[in-house]
Amino acid sequence: MKYFKEVFEKYDDLNATIQENVKAIRVVKAYVREEHEENRLRKASENIYRLFVRAENQVILNSPVMQLTVYACILFISWMGAHMVVTTSFTTGELMGLLTYCMNILISLMMISMIFVMMSMSIASAERVVEVINEEPDIVNPEDPIMEVKDGSIEFENVDFTYNKDGSGEPVLKDINLTIKSGETVGVIGGTGSGKSSLMMLISRLYDTSEGCVKVGGEDVRKYDLEVLRKEVSVVQQKNMLFSGTILENLRWGDKEASEEECIKACKLACADEFIQAMPEGYHTYIEQGGVNVSGGQRQRLCIARALLKKPKILILDDSTSAVDTATDARIRRAFAEEIPGTTKLIVSQRISSVEHADRIIVMDDGRIDGIGTHEELLQHNEIYRDVYESQTGGSGDFDEAGGQI
Ligand SMILES: Nc1ncnc2c1ncn2[C@@H]1O[C@H](COP(=O)(O)OP(=O)(O)O)[C@@H](O)[C@H]1O
Ligand SMILES: [Mg+2]
Incomplete structure (x- = not known):
């Protein structure tokens, strides 16, 4: 969440640079500042790139960890199950049923972990949207306002x-x-x-x-x-x-x-x-x-x-x-x-x-x-x-x- 928040803030820099450039394109050309402005844009995008890579590095760990857990569970159940089929009255059919249930549960857990990633991204975005919505204007209407301007003095x-x-x-x-x-x-x-x-x-x-x-x-x-x-x-x-x-x-x-x-x-x-x-x-x-x-x-x-x-x-x-x-x-x-x-x-x-x-x-x-x-x-x-x-x-x-x- 921390990384994503940083990324979204850096997006502001990128947007500001692009907006300024497009709006003042004639000034940029007149002063032959294309190269300088290009560098500025590159820097802004590189910043985002670096932060995103760092954020994604964390996210990417998620998948192997989950997979490891899933397969470890399957191995464990198979091993224990096989053992129980041989030594107790546990049947092969019951073992297969147990395996399917476990797989279902594990896949759901994997989905939830993906939702977490999505959530942390959207919470970071939502916070920024709310920031704008909640901004209070400094100048507001008074209570009981006067509705007519008498003259132009x-x-x-x-x-x-x-x-x-x-x-x-x-x-x-x-x-x-x-x-x-x-x-x-x-x-x-x-x-x-x-x-x-x-x-x-x-x-x-x-x-x-x-x-x-x-x-x-x-x-x-x-x-x-x-x-x-x-x-x-x-x-x-x-x-x-x-x-x-x-x-x-x-x-x-x-x-x-x-x-x-x-x-x-x-x-x-x-x-x-x-x-x-x-x-x-x-x-x-x-x-x-x-x-x-x-x-x-x-x-x-x-x-x-x-x-x-x-x-x-x-x-x-x-x-x-x-x-x-x-x-x-x-x-x-x-x-x-x-x-x-x-x-x-x-x-x-x-x-x-x-x-x-x-x-x-x-x-x-x-x-x-x-x-x-x-x-x-x-x-x-x-x-x-x-x-x-x-x-x-x-x-x-x-x-x-x-x-x-x-
Ligand atoms: N939005 C602003 N925020 C902060 N300072 C400002 C802003 N607009 C103008 N100023 C400052 O107020 C001073 C007077 O500006 P302004 O009223 O625009 O002067 P004029 O119209 O006589 O040229 C300037 O020193 C300027 O730096
Ligand atoms: Mg003025």
Whole structure:
């Protein structure tokens, strides 16, 4: 049992290696890492091979031991029986009967020993299955949950946050205090790793805070029914995903009952309509697994359209126009301002041009809020913001100027 348990754990390594390789096959090729990856796979399989051989070495002993016992018994009975037939009134027929019974019993015992081997394998597997089934999610619905989100206001009160469940380790967010009114457009800017995505994930309660609380619509997010909350808080994540199926099917993740017209309207808002119409099968184009047959920017626009179909009270775009050109990015933002004015919009970006027209901009630095204000205020008072602005408009940044002027 001990050996089998070890074997099954090593299977995880093998599966992980294979999964990683298949998923990132282009990266492996681009970096000419085939040989290295092959070696890694070989090592993982060799590990399993060794452990299995060790486990089977024990199992294999089972058969000769059993056979030895069986034949020893037959020999013993025959010898004793023959002796008794000669010296007592024991008949040959009775001896034959006894032998047959013994054989039956011994064969059954052999079967049982085989069952033991099977059992130890299946118990090791079953334990692993049970481990997954019994895993308790950290974030659960409260008793007596609130079933309605009143409006799209957001509040952070003295929020600290670490990814470690026990609250240990360096906090990712420190001392966040923030109030966002319903319907406001707020930009969030900051370097990579400054905690922007983490801040956004707290709003739809993908994680719970370590200290302090996050309020949506005036109520602590921990009091809401999770489904209700996540329906009203629509997040387009940095690493967005499409699933295999037609474009329409993918869009209807946002709203199962959405009509084709509604889907088209959402796509127009997200500037996705134009490229979808250009595809031979339009909205019925089949998206391959992982969305590999659309470009990064197209995928981002589809994900925005999908999020819009939820008709959320809060819309969070976490760096989700990073692969969209600046002119289209500006058109998407303008469409949002005109078509969904009541929705609170949080736009996370690395580009000043994506956030500068927001009502307010939050500058994040190393898990803290470094400054909040409008574009002009921040340019005057916030050093980080000014530096980023200058680097992006001074010719050394990206081609942002056209986008910024729209
Ligand atoms: N799932 C995670 N588990 C542990 N640490 C994480 C996780 N995601 C992000 N971090 C850490 O949190 C910090 C902030 O990350 P993130 O919020 O993604 O930054 P940003 O979106 O601003 O680039 C980083 O230092 C990162 O290492
Ligand atoms: Mg991020």
